[in-house]
Amino acid sequence: MVTQEQRKRQLAREKFLRQQQRRTSARRKARMRNSVIASVLGVIVIGSVALYTTGVLKNDDDKSNASADVTPSASATSKAPDPCAKPAAGKIKTETWKKEPAMTIDTSAKYTMKLATTCGDIDIALKTKAAPHTVNSFDFLAAKGYFDHTKCHRLTTSGIYVLQCGDPTGAGSGGPGYTIPDENLKDTSLKGGIYPAGTIAMANTGQKHTGGSQFFLVYKDSTLPASYTPFGTISASGMKVLNKIAAAGESTGAGDGAPNATVVINKATVTKS
Numbered sequence: 001m002v003t004q005e006q007r008k009r010q011l012a013r014e015k016f017l018r019q020q021q022r023r024t025s026a027r028r029k030a031r032m033r034n035s036v037i038a039s040v041l042g043v044i045v046i047g048s049v050a051l052y053t054t055g056v057l058k059n060d061d062d063k064s065n066a067s068a069d070v071t072p073s074a075s076a077t078s079k080a081p082d083p084c085a086k087p088a089a090g091k092i093k094t095e096t097w098k099k100e101p102a103m104t105i106d107t108s109a110k111y112t113m114k115l116a117t118t119c120g121d122i123d124i125a126l127k128t129k130a131a132p133h134t135v136n137s138f139d140f141l142a143a144k145g146y147f148d149h150t151k152c153h154r155l156t157t158s159g160i161y162v163l164q165c166g167d168p169t170g171a172g173s174g175g176p177g178y179t180i181p182d183e184n185l186k187d188t189s190l191k192g193g194i195y196p197a198g199t200i201a202m203a204n205t206g207q208k209h210t211g212g213s214q215f216f217l218v219y220k221d222s223t224l225p226a227s228y229t230p231f232g233t234i235s236a237s238g239m240k241v242l243n244k245i246a247a248a249g250e251s252t253g254a255g256d257g258a259p260n261a262t263v264v265i266n267k268a269t270v271t272k273s
Helices: 004-051 132-143 236-247
Strands: 111-117 120-126 154-158 160-165 199-202 215-218 230-234 264-272
Touching (some): 132 264
Antiparallel strands (some): 154 160, 160 215
16 A cells, blocks of 8 residues: 555656656757757858859859848748739740850940840840950840740849849759850959949859850849959849849848749840940
């Protein structure tokens, strides 16, 4: 027969065991929480470091691309309204070419490019004399309808401030099948390691002379190495369109992802003026 004293000791042991179990469970949960926090911080730190590497604005063949104040952007859980219209009907071209197109532009003439996007028109004065291979390639691709109906697949809102476009796949890994040489890397606009707002420049793989069709539009001064061919200047009205796109933020909330705005190039046109 269990005495009253034995019963008290048994209850005390059971109470102690329950307390230990609760404490063990609390420690386990704390470790898991700290581990998750450490992992998230690690991703943020690694992502931030990656954004400052030389090849930040890459064609995503190796999945490491374009990106220190942080500008406001929509978080993944609080998505801003889409400020852009629905894309025009049409299909994306998938044709590629083995060689850079022959030089057909007049390098002494002035050329402009218009990107008629779902968010508004972006007009660009091209630097024909300083970047003839690049301008000639864009003249060729635009005439082929290569950029028509393609999405601008990447927006960075932290570290660097650019919208990246020019990939028919929409994934950051596409190109025209040929590459063009780097040009105009000593442009007078590139001062102090800054690509100024209003610049349009070529993306690349991080290696020399690997530009294809992907390009980026700078909507705010961005610190970048002079490795990306600057080949044009965006108009004031075009900058308003870019700032509208940037204000809508990007999909990850971490400063680098797909634009929340539906940015599609309905038609790209290069014109000799």
